[in-house]
Amino acid sequence: MIATTSELEHVKTPMFVSTPVVAETIHNHTQTLRACYLALPSLSELDVLMADAAAAEARGYYDPVEDERLRDAYTRYLAIRVSLWQIVQELHPSSHRAQFKPNQATDEDWRNFGIAFCAAEIIVRTGEYLIGLARTRNLVWEKLDEANLTYALPRKSFTRLYRQLTSAFQMHGFYRACETFDRNRAEILKKSDPYIQAVLTEQNLPTASRGDHLKRYRRFLRHSLKRRQNSALKNIVFSIFEMAGSDIADLKIPFVKPGRSLKRVTPEVIDALRPLLRPGDVFVTRHDDAMSNVFLPGFWPHSALWLGEPDLEVLEAKKDGVLFRELNETLQVDAFTVIRPRLPADEIASALTRAQKHAGKLYDFVFDFRTSDRLVCTEVVYRAYHGVGPINFNLIMEAGRHCLSAEALLNQGVGQEWFDVVAIYGVEDDQLHTGPEAKEMLSNSFDSAF
Structure with a gap:
């Protein structure tokens, strides 16, 4: 190599x-x-x-x-x-x-x-x-x-x-x-x-x-x-x-979806979700058949941070780096859930300001959370919220590296009651669910600790 x-x-x-x-x-x-x-x-x-x-x-x-x-x-x-x-x-x-x-x-x-x-x-x-x-x-x-x-x-x-x-x-x-x-x-x-x-x-x-x-x-x-x-x-x-x-x-993972199938999250679903969002919300998403699922194990492999500002809607780390993206791009997926930090507005604003300092950095294919010159998707959320109020994420040793998977983020964030579940889509059906029902569906979708 x-x-x-x-x-x-x-x-x-x-x-x-x-x-x-x-x-x-x-x-x-x-x-x-x-x-x-x-x-x-x-x-x-x-x-x-x-x-x-x-x-x-x-x-x-x-x-x-x-x-x-x-x-x-x-x-x-x-x-x-x-x-x-x-x-x-x-x-x-x-x-x-x-x-x-x-x-x-x-x-x-x-x-x-x-x-x-x-x-x-x-x-x-x-x-x-x-x-x-x-x-x-x-x-x-x-x-x-x-x-x-x-x-x-x-x-x-x-x-x-x-x-x-x-x-x-x-x-x-x-x-x-x-x-x-x-x-x-x-x-x-x-x-x-x-x-x-x-x-x-x-x-x-x-x-x-x-x-x-x-x-x-x-x-x-x-x-x-x-x-x-x-x-x-x-x-x-x-x-x-x-x-x-x-x-x-x-x-693509073979035989999961028919060829050229459209993503299950439609523009209508995104339009219905927008009024529910607040700055600081965290998206956790999945594609049914994307190979990213293979290299990010678990049902929920990916995350992004909602900023909610014009031209700065989402901060998301993907293969082309940590960039500001439109919501329609981030939600070109088959399933998503939205979680919201239980923090006052000033602390959320501080966390988002901290997160935006990482915009423009390269994607971290090594998944090494010890350094901040290159970031993976969940690291954007980790570096925004860790140490803010009661939030104190615990990095987990995976393949010899300390990191935080999307499902670990969910387990710690929701399980420790640092975050509330706002919405979920694409798990048991193609409907947008909110509130306690959304939390229950999220819990049943993977090996959850809540």
């Missing part, structure tokens, strides 16, 4: 001179890529994983601590991969023009190609580390292939990932992207922002040869035959700029 560097943390990502919408889109994609890159394990963390693998192989099994470290690194990679794939897909039309119609490509097209290619490079390079870790160690491979109910990972997820990253046929789109970058390196770097330039040049990401991938694919076939794993694997072309669709395991 690629080690993070302190220099890259300080590289600026300025807004481009373009239309406001285009400039903001490019900026947000770059911020997402930056957050993903900085979340990759450091060299010291990788050394620990290698030592764990050697110790596990020697004794014949992973102990619980080693198991948790490996699982954390794997799920972190998968979460980063999902976010990077979304960048590649969203930039597909523009970057396709740069690759196949260069005479018609605009500066924006070349910038988008640079961002998409950078995202794809990170996906492939980080995946290659996992392949190297597991290829000669059956125990590591078997561990990564285990089903994991906590993270909703199916069996043989790593075998599937290995095949995608070693098949010359499935990597065809990536090869062509590499060739385009090599032919147009100077122009792409010239039109890219400083952070993309830093990742593609200072880190000197190598361009893998087709021969290297063919060798890995042959090793995969030998390994598969040896293990007699004859399960049918979906034939998905790993094409970066000509994908007809995406791997269902990358972006």
Whole structure:
């Protein structure tokens, strides 16, 4: 995997001179890529994983601590991969023009190609580390292939990932992207922002040869035959700029919802909710089929903070960073609940002022609450309200890190009576419920402590 560097943390990502919408889109994609890159394990963390693998192989099994470290690194990679794939897909039309119609490509097209290619490079390079870790160690491979109910990972997820990253046929789109970058390196770097330039040049990401991938694919076939794993694997072309669709395991949890289904929270529901909201309310939400559910375990995986001001409706941390968002964006979900702090107006105002100081920061894919330079969704709420009045959240050790999940936030906030349940939608039916009924439905929706 690629080690993070302190220099890259300080590289600026300025807004481009373009239309406001285009400039903001490019900026947000770059911020997402930056957050993903900085979340990759450091060299010291990788050394620990290698030592764990050697110790596990020697004794014949992973102990619980080693198991948790490996699982954390794997799920972190998968979460980063999902976010990077979304960048590649969203930039597909523009970057396709740069690759196949260069005479018609605009500066924006070349910038988008640079961002998409950078995202794809990170996906492939980080995946290659996992392949190297597991290829000669059956125990590591078997561990990564285990089903994991906590993270909703199916069996043989790593075998599937290995095949995608070693098949010359499935990597065809990536090869062509590499060739385009090599032919147009100077122009792409010239039109890219400083952070993309830093990742593609200072880190000197190598361009893998087709021969290297063919060798890995042959090793995969030998390994598969040896293990007699004859399960049918979906034939998905790993094409970066000509994908007809995406791997269902990358972006959606399979078979949960029919394709192209609309979110269950409708504009009418949002309109009915607005009059009930007050500044300082906290949203806790879920998508029925989003892969974010996999990497944020529990029925309720996500949270956001309602500010209730024009142009500053919601403060929410997502993959593109901690940003002010419109309510309609935050509630593009299938279910939500709203909780309200039992605090006087002046203390709520103070908490919201404190929270807004974090606007513009990167998303924290590592989920490390000990630092505040990058924030995860629940950390916005935690840093707004912790220590205000009686509220005193207790961070919980998860995968070797102290953090606060959305369900822990609910359990502590409502269970300690620091927050009241205002409303809930999408749990037992598609109706908006309020008051005591909402609290009871929330309690029944997950492993609650209230």
